Amino acid sequence: MRPTLLVSSTLLLAAMLTPLYDGSRLAAQPQPAPRRTGDRRAADPAPLAAVTTLLDIDRAFSKTSSDLSMRAALDAMFADGVIAPWQRGEIVKGKAAVIRALLQSPDSVAKLSWAPIRGGVSADGLHGFTFGYLAAEHPDGRLAHSKYMAYWVREPRGWRVAAWKRRPIGAAPLASEPQAPALPRRMVKATVDSDVIARYYRSLVNAEVGFSQLAQRVGLSRAFADMGSADAVNMGGPDDPQFVVGAANIGRTVAPVNGDQPATITWGADTAFVASSGDLGITFGVIRPNVQQDPNAPAPGAAFFTIWRRASSSAPWRYIAE
Structure with missing residues (x-):
């Protein structure tokens, strides 16, 4: 998002320091891309299967995080080279630096949970994205809500978050319906060229x-x-x-x-x-x-x-x- 600098700076700082949305009530399931009228060709099931896997992995990290500290939850999900936008026009790079920045927040004592409402994958099956709603549940039971967005890469150990950001909202979202996934027409072999x-x-x-x-x-x-x-x-x-x-x-x-x-x-x-x-x-x-x-x-x-x-x-x- 690129509104005026004053608004952007304020939102980006708040987005990284404020708590997350409780996605436990969401059950976002990917929907197949609509077929064009008159197109008799069968849809390739591989792209939908790929994004379904990614969404399931995102949900699985959230489920696991309910028993972990913020540090442990993010450490498990983030790639070593994860990047996050930060205050004063900084782009924080590296898992240790990003987690250290996030732990400056009072919400570091909270338990995180989230649920994606949409995802997408690249045709080579190695990159993808998800976004949805998150919450941080504080020890006193208080929930604070926000939106999140994650860019994923598939490493030898599995999918990990390579870029991440979140933005606060004043209350739980009014609706949480899933959105149709962003799918390539077909999957292709990855190139190393x-x-x-x-x-x-x-x-x-x-x-x-x-x-x-x-x-x-x-x-x-x-x-x-x-x-x-x-x-x-x-x-x-x-x-x-x-x-x-x-x-x-x-x-x-x-x-x-x-x-x-x-x-x-x-x-x-x-x-x-x-x-x-x-x-x-x-x-x-x-x-x-x-x-x-x-x-x-x-x-x-x-x-x-x-x-x-x-x-x-x-x-x-x-x-x-x-």
């Missing part, structure tokens, strides 16, 4: 840069509407109890005022992960003002990550979750 993967990486980084450049020309609202997929989601703010769904709705949410004016902020991709199939990836960066008011002050910024998806390795990238 470094030149191919490097090309996909560059195209993903360029998509994030192009996103910012488009906002400078047409405004944030139009840029978010144009660069997102029809089923894209945004975490919204603390007053949004649900995820914001749809690129047009996201555009109106991130820029409710003067959204058609050239953006006064800019951003890019400092780093990224991309699947070897070239159809799913995530970018990390920092939003900064085009003009810094005080040249002697530390440069303000708000860290973010954006999950991107495309229909094939040659199609244009569109953000799917952020």
Whole structure:
């Protein structure tokens, strides 16, 4: 999410320090992608099976976490190189650093639980994402609610979270219906060709840069509407109890005022992960003002990550979750 810097910085800080949502009542089951009218070809069951496995693993980590401390729960789920957006425009890298930052919160004494409402996988079956609702249950029984988003990679030891963020909401969400998964048309064999993967990486980084450049020309609202997929989601703010769904709705949410004016902020991709199939990836960066008011002050910024998806390795990238 890239609204004004002040709002973004506040939300990102709160998102990482506030507690999570109790997903024990959710039973999100993935639904098959709708078939096009007149398409007589049988759907490939492998992509749906892959995302079902990922969602089940996400739920399993939540179930296990109910008996663990916050440190132990996150340590079990996070990849060694996990990345999280943080305060003051920082991007925290590495399991130890991310967990150490999260344990600064008073919620470090709480038990975590969560449940995904949607997931997606890459065609090579090695990258995926989930998002949903979380809670931290404090020793006195108090629950505090939030939304979460996770980007996963499949390691030799299994699926682990490579990027993670959460954002608070004032109360439990009004609804928790599952959303249809983001699926490739078919699964493909992973490639180890470094030149191919490097090309996909560059195209993903360029998509994030192009996103910012488009906002400078047409405004944030139009840029978010144009660069997102029809089923894209945004975490919204603390007053949004649900995820914001749809690129047009996201555009109106991130820029409710003067959204058609050239953006006064800019951003890019400092780093990224991309699947070897070239159809799913995530970018990390920092939003900064085009003009810094005080040249002697530390440069303000708000860290973010954006999950991107495309229909094939040659199609244009569109953000799917952020």
